[in-house]
Amino acid sequence: MLNHRFLELSPSKKTVDYVERLGHFTCLILLLSSWGFSSHRCIHDAAIQTLPDPLYTFFKSHRSWIVAHAVDADLRKHGVIGEAEKHFIDLDNYGFELDSLVHLFPRNQIEANSRYGDSLVFANGIGPWSAMTTYYRLVESFSTKNEQLILRNAVDLGHYVADLHVPLHTTSNYNGAETGQRGIHSLWETQLPEQFIGTYQLTPGIDSKLSAAVYIEDHRNTIWNATFTSHLAVDSVLYFEALISLEMGIHATHAYVERGRTQQRMRSQEFATQYHTALDGQVERRMQQSISTIGNLWYSAWIDAGQPSLQSKTVSGRSWLEKIKQWIVQ
């Protein structure tokens, strides 16, 4: 189908179209060039694809910027006081049983602060509340049609929401230190996507599990449901890693794995493969759910702002992908 389309195009248009098509494979390109942050960028990129027009046209025209800045929130963690706590919530530190957590945990931060104290709530992470605050900021940005703020708040909301879809962002045992499973965070969040993203279904379509974004009236509940679902998956994330470690033996679990131009000691590819199989698509499902939730929230914020008309123009400063496109065309 795509080859057929190419035959119908003039040479210069063929090239432009090909580079645009390359954009749909940003996940693959980023995995080759930007280790570690690639999942966030893939999720933001795919979330754009879920948006209906005219919001899709606006976001697509800023696609390069959105994908490039999907990880800004992580970069701020080391320089901005109070940023790091926005990326997680250690729900297990509140002492609820799993089956009562969903019913009893206070969704409202004021209520949580009065029950547990500001400092404890802050120390345990404020991920869901940060996502909600950023949602309100995005609505306000849409209302005032402030393009820079729309983009800034959209990428930050996407980042915080994506983080909350990672089970290990909802537990104090976020890197396995409490259970002798150090490194499990990057194994689940980075190594598995890097090794298996080619098999993940991350774009909306007829046969896809991802559908077009829909309006969500209760965005607060959506964010909390995503967080609780992640937390309920913590057990399986830890259990299967421990089980495979036991089966493989201490000497086979780790290896020096090539990453770009360097070699890093991490879980071996064989270990990652067995873990991926045992999790039975869990990472893919959480990425898919992230994409759907982000698309729904971006769309809902725009609806809540009164569906303002937005100009689809290019932000100042070209991205690397745009520069490559321009270079090839020339």
Ligand SMILES: [Zn+2]
């Ligand atoms: Zn983060």
